[in-house]
Amino acid sequence: MKTIFEKSVPGRQALSLPECDVPLYQLSPELLREKPLRFPEVAEIDLVRHYTALSKRAYGVDDGFYPLGSCTMKYNPKLNEEAANLPGFTGIHPLQEQKTLQGALKLMYTLGAKLAEITGMDQITLQPAAGAHGEYTALQLIRAYHLDHGNPQRNKIIVPDSAHGTNPASAAMNDYITVNIPSGPDGCVDLEALKAAVGEDTAALMLTNPNTVGIFDKNIRQIAQIVHDAGGLLYYDGANLNPIMGLIRPGDMGYDVVHLNLHKTFSTPHGGGGPGSGPVGCKAALAPYLPGPIVTEKDGVYSLTPGGDKSIGTVKTFYGNFLVMIKALAYIETLGAEGIRLAAQLAALNANYMMARLKGHFPAYSSDICMHEFVISCEKLKEEVGITALDFAKALIDRGIHPPTIYFPLIVHEALMFEPTETESKQTLDQACDTILELLREAKADPAAFKQHPVKMPIGRPDEVTAARKPILVYTPASS
Amino acid sequence: MSTYTPHTPSEIRSMLDTVGVKSLEDLYSGFEDLWTKNLNLPPGKSQMEVIRFFTELASQNKLFGSIFRGAGAYCHYIPSVIKSLVSREEFVTAYTPYQAEMSQGILQSIFEFQSMIADLTGMQVSNASLYDGSTALADAILMLREKKKNKVLLSSALHPRSLEVIKTYLTPLGIQIELIALEEGKTSISDLTAKLTEDVFAVAIAQTNYLGIIENAADIGQKVKANKSGFVMSVEPFACSFLKTPAACGADVVTGEGQPLGMPLSFGGPYLGFIGTTEKLTRKIPGRIVGKTHDASGKDAYVLTLQAREQHIRREKASSSICSNQAHCALTAAIYMAYAGKEGMRQVAVQSLSKAHYLAQEITRLPGFELQYKSEFFNEFVIKSQIPADIIINACAQENILAGLKLGEYQTLWCATEVNTREDIQKLIDVLKQIKA
Incomplete structure (x- = not known):
């Protein structure tokens, strides 16, 4: 498809401004841009057709099943969008005087209190823009805590080898050394390996529970004990909260600090890669280090209170992705306590149902009951007929299903990681399972043909090697 | 209350059978002791109640008729x-x-x-x-x-x-x-x-x-x-x-x-x-x-x-x-950017520049108001006034105008863009005059 630049016609313009009703001001020429912009020149209809065509070459949750593991692609309620689009929210300036912002501040305060209740934490910051940004912020809190307690030698973050890649990367951004520890065959923490790894240099263990294989680590209290006894802190990666939200609270499991992904667990849309929102919750011991400002309440008046002397500072220009917060609060208000708990259980039911239907046909990584997601492997298929997880994913695309996460977690070869979420019906799951089993037969019958997928999309498999070796990252007109 | 989940009770039963457990709770067996007894959240609401709740919250924020504040967040026309x-x-x-x-x-x-x-x-x-x-x-x-x-x-x-x-x-x-x-x-x-x-x-x-x-x-x-x-x-x-x-x-x-x-x-x-x-x-x-x-x-x-x-x-x-x-x-x-295009970007820039300079000119024509700095600016500038910033901001707010941002007791940072009309600016100047009087 042509780019918007190739649709440009000199002299066209969609934007029309009123006549300037004040004298035109001229800057001295040496300050001015040395070359004109090469932005597209299009009419409004050109623009509308272009982006409508692009939207038809995209696929969202509203289009169909999207079992992308670890991403919790649940339905994004339209009500939440309407709430976030109210002019009383979109039209307010972040630096208005606080007495003119009481609705917004109350909203943030309410959301913070509810997230604190759901996570079992004492205090919440809503500032981080995404999950990884939340991780980053939480690690700053951990760092500040240890420094304040006279322990600058605590410079290591322990991460299981099944962890999300953002964990070690966020640790590195805080100058921490990552210590990878092996997981057991079910992705759970190897207690002996953990005991051997902790010590006077341990700052924290970063752990998601349920883990990335979809298994709830039942030893969590023991794990917390080991880490705490060594003087370290326990960090909860909230990416996998969905099947336990409202049922089991990270705070009760022994975690000291958590990040949440409002764009996963709390139903706000992913927008093709953000904006998300990654609030961080912590126990009272870590609260003094939280970034400021935090919304506080006194006698029914809400205020933005700056961070205290021990605060790590601030991690965003303003207060966080406010419109995303509105959508998450709308979700919590709609579901309420019982709805949240039921949604969590149905997320686990859907994953277990799919796993039960598929596990006789693929090696499942664990035959136990899973939580929100499960992992099956194409390793056997690869050995037998050379069909890989990638091939399988591409075949699913042709059948109108978004593929699961592939090649993750790293501890499973040829992994396919499915997370159906609770908003999918039994019919959708059955249809997906039927399709997967059909594809399995096709793969075995004619592997060569199978490797041609996808064939029904606007493009076939792209040449990613050339893309990385000779990067073309911006449009250049053919003539230049 | 809605959970946005499509499951009927009989579907849940049939799915549990396939999985091989008796109840939803059984999916969590072996760690029941971790379940929180009492989640302190209110019950769910209907969609109608939820939108009412947010409409009420939104109404507790003040929407200004005209905005002369930027400082990192700018009011431009959105087609x-x-x-x-x-x-x-x-x-x-x-x-x-x-x-x-x-x-x-x-x-x-x-x-x-x-x-x-x-x-x-x-x-x-x-x-x-x-x-x-x-x-x-x-x-x-x-x-x-x-x-x-x-x-x-x-x-x-x-x-x-x-x-x-x-x-x-x-x-x-x-x-x-x-x-x-x-x-x-x-x-x-x-x-x-x-x-x-x-x-x-x-x-x-x-x-x-x-x-x-x-x-x-x-x-x-x-x-x-x-x-x-x-x-x-x-x-x-x-x-x-x-x-x-x-x-x-x-x-x-x-x-x-x-x-x-x-x-x-x-x-x-x-x-x-x-x-x-x-x-x-x-x-x-x-x-x-x-x-x-x-x-x-x-x-x-x-x-x-x-x-x-x-x-x-x-x-x-x-x-x-x-x-x-x-x-x-x-x-x-x-x-x-595609909508504005090559020329539109420049037009918005020129109008913002021109309106800001007109605004600065009109404000500084008032006695007791002057530009803090002599340097050339784009669409924001700092005013030093004899009247305290708080008084200016309050007086403007009463007339539904978001004034410049307070930088110091007598300093304010003002902004104009293509959306601010000459009439808005005149109204602002009238408010500022009133304070003086």
Whole structure:
């Protein structure tokens, strides 16, 4: 498809401004841009057709099943969008005087209190823009805590080898050394390996529970004990909260600090890669280090209170992705306590149902009951007929299903990681399972043909090697 | 109450049978002791009640009739077509485009965004977006980090919140920060020269700066280059479309806050961090990058590329931990930039510049009001008044006007854009006159 630049016609313009009703001001020429912009020149209809065509070459949750593991692609309620689009929210300036912002501040305060209740934490910051940004912020809190307690030698973050890649990367951004520890065959923490790894240099263990294989680590209290006894802190990666939200609270499991992904667990849309929102919750011991400002309440008046002397500072220009917060609060208000708990259980039911239907046909990584997601492997298929997880994913695309996460977690070869979420019906799951089993037969019958997928999309498999070796990252007109 | 789940009781029973457990609770057997007994949240509400709740909250915020405040969040006209296009569900409800074949629309939109940002800044490459203007600035500084140098110089006229974010990002890494003083609201070249020592790996300024003033960016760039340090410019997009490009000023990395490009004020977010840099620094860019390639039949294809920089591949060796970014905001900005087009960007810039100068002229015609700095500005400026800022702000608020931002007891930072009419400005002047009387 042509780019918007190739649709440009000199002299066209969609934007029309009123006549300037004040004298035109001229800057001295040496300050001015040395070359004109090469932005597209299009009419409004050109623009509308272009982006409508692009939207038809995209696929969202509203289009169909999207079992992308670890991403919790649940339905994004339209009500939440309407709430976030109210002019009383979109039209307010972040630096208005606080007495003119009481609705917004109350909203943030309410959301913070509810997230604190759901996570079992004492205090919440809503500032981080995404999950990884939340991780980053939480690690700053951990760092500040240890420094304040006279322990600058605590410079290591322990991460299981099944962890999300953002964990070690966020640790590195805080100058921490990552210590990878092996997981057991079910992705759970190897207690002996953990005991051997902790010590006077341990700052924290970063752990998601349920883990990335979809298994709830039942030893969590023991794990917390080991880490705490060594003087370290326990960090909860909230990416996998969905099947336990409202049922089991990270705070009760022994975690000291958590990040949440409002764009996963709390139903706000992913927008093709953000904006998300990654609030961080912590126990009272870590609260003094939280970034400021935090919304506080006194006698029914809400205020933005700056961070205290021990605060790590601030991690965003303003207060966080406010419109995303509105959508998450709308979700919590709609579901309420019982709805949240039921949604969590149905997320686990859907994953277990799919796993039960598929596990006789693929090696499942664990035959136990899973939580929100499960992992099956194409390793056997690869050995037998050379069909890989990638091939399988591409075949699913042709059948109108978004593929699961592939090649993750790293501890499973040829992994396919499915997370159906609770908003999918039994019919959708059955249809997906039927399709997967059909594809399995096709793969075995004619592997060569199978490797041609996808064939029904606007493009076939792209040449990613050339893309990385000779990067073309911006449009250049053919003539230049 | 709605859970947005389609399951009927009989379906739940049949699914439990397939799984081989008796009840939903049984899915959690072996760790029942961890269940929270009493979740202190109210019961669910109907959709009608929920929207009523939010409408009530929204009504407790004041919407001003006219806004003369910027300071990092700008009120520009947002064409209807933008809201309509960005609301398309395929854009809204998609994840990061990992599966290129079914995500060509999103990937191409990011490629076009990158192209426009590169053109705007005059730089060679760009990425899919960063969290906001401040984190982008911190990321840019970190891109320039060198082994043997450990200091950055920051203009005192960066946005104060950006200064805080940079400090937060750099402190754990042991990087030293020094501020460059101002002269007439501009980054002082003599102070810069004095502080440009061998251990400085990066210098960052804002164009236009927090006080609205146009910096001598080219002169600063020259000094910085002569010291073999990296040069970072944080730009306001309309100023950037109009003023000498950062590339021409010698910038190595250019970042900015993209909110003015079609995003509403929204109490500070979601906004958009953008970045442009040189080809040489491409592999140090944090976050997602889209590249153009082809499929086996030779058709143009877009993919997420240079992923060897990223957290899911490199883990602790990644250039950043960024995963979700602000893709939907980048889409908004791309549509805005294409809508405004080559000439429209300049027209918005010229009108903003002209209205701000008219506003400044009208305010300073009043006795007791003067410009704090003599330096040339773009669409923001600082007024020093004999009347305390608080009194000005309150008087304006009573007339439904959001006045300039209080910077000091007698200082306010004012802003105008294409949306402020001459009539609005006259109304403001009348209010200011009244206070005087």
